[in-house]
Amino acid sequence: MIITREPKIKIIGLVVYLIVSIIMSKWVIPFYLDTTNPNSDLSFFTVTFIGQIFAFGLPLYVLVKWVRITRNHSIEKSQIYEIPNKPLINKQSLKYILWVVPVYLVVKLLSESLMLGLYYFNGSSNLAVDIQHPNAQSFFIIVLLVAIIPAIIEEITYRGLYFDTYRDDKFKFVCISTLVFMFSHSNPISIFTALILSSYFSVVIIRTQSIKLVIILHFLFNLISLWVSNYVVFPLSLLSAIKNVVTPQTVLGYGLINLGLGLGIIWMTFLLKKKRHVFTRIRSSSKLGFKFKYEDLLSILLSVIAISAYIVF
Structure with a gap:
């Protein structure tokens, strides 16, 4: 090109x-x-x-x-698709591929927390969603149209072309590509999901300069999402587990639980990334660059989960 x-x-x-x-x-x-x-x-x-x-x-x-x-x-x-003198599958790319799972969990938990919050404040409590269980042929068509084609087209559009344009200004690239990717989606939940995904994919393409790897990551995320939404009753997910009308307190409770778990995954991921031996060095909170102690945030997260469990049960 x-x-x-x-x-x-x-x-x-x-x-x-x-x-x-x-x-x-x-x-x-x-x-x-x-x-x-x-x-x-x-x-x-x-x-x-x-x-x-x-x-x-x-x-x-x-x-x-x-x-x-x-x-x-x-x-x-x-050549915005060229990988700089290294194979597509290597130690670095495998690391980013494995990170798709925790990224999906964070997106799933936080987006459903936001959705449940919207349901709660809108007074809606009918959240029943049927698990479709499509056959193999139908699921393959869904994967082709919702996972493979969008991954290729959207990454060439929102990451590849913009990265080539703003190659020398990484901050501008991340901001512009993320904003465009966000507002190309039509509803608040999709916009929120796009914000997290675009930030992750932008970091990956900056570090690897590989549009092929980002396409693979986007495809894997879509594939996991389709598999869960079509076949799996996701834990703590009213949107896929509930089969009847529930109380507003239950909606709020599950939303807070998902919020606490999502933030907890982000926090533990940060600790694992910053410290090789997290359990032996975790007490040195000043080295992490925060003004508050790690115990404070963990206590808040545990309190959110505890209060949520009390409301629900």
Whole structure:
């Protein structure tokens, strides 16, 4: 792919690409499907596939043509997909692949905590969600349309192109790519999830300069999410476990439990990362760079969980 090094040209192309993508995905495609054939027998998967092609694939093609037309003799080739002299699967990449599981747990717990909080304050207590248990063929189609294609398209769009544009300004890259990725999603829960994911993927691509690895991480996250939502009753998840109307106190209680567990995973992850021997060095809280002691935060988390359990049970 030919990508210009002229920032203004690239920014114009990215802005045009984003605008076209939003217009196609939010208005043109739904309007066309509703007006031309409102009683269409097209399946959800077919509509999703068509939407991804026209909302992302077509504008991406236009963007590539744009930078090729506007290039000049000073423009060089920029390989944003090239891994710098090391194999795709190595010790560093395996570490990031393994981190997908705790990242998913944090996203799952915190997003459901937010969702349960919204349900509680909106006065909704009917949270029953059926586990679908699709057959192997249907699940493969779901994985293709919801895990594989979005991982490739979104990472090329939101990380690859923006990383190539803001290669010399990592802070601006993280902020802009994260904001664009967040607001390309339509509801508060998706925006919150996108914030965490985009931050993680941005750090990975900065450290590895590998768009391929980030695509794999995005795919694995989507795959785990699909598997859990279609086959697994997630612990402490009212959204997948409850089968009838529950009390508002139960909604609030489970939300607080999920919040405490999510924050607890983040905190323990920080300790494990900062200290090799966490249990022998944990008392030296000043070395962690915080003004408060670690016992204070852990006590708060335990209190949240204890209060939540009291409310629920």
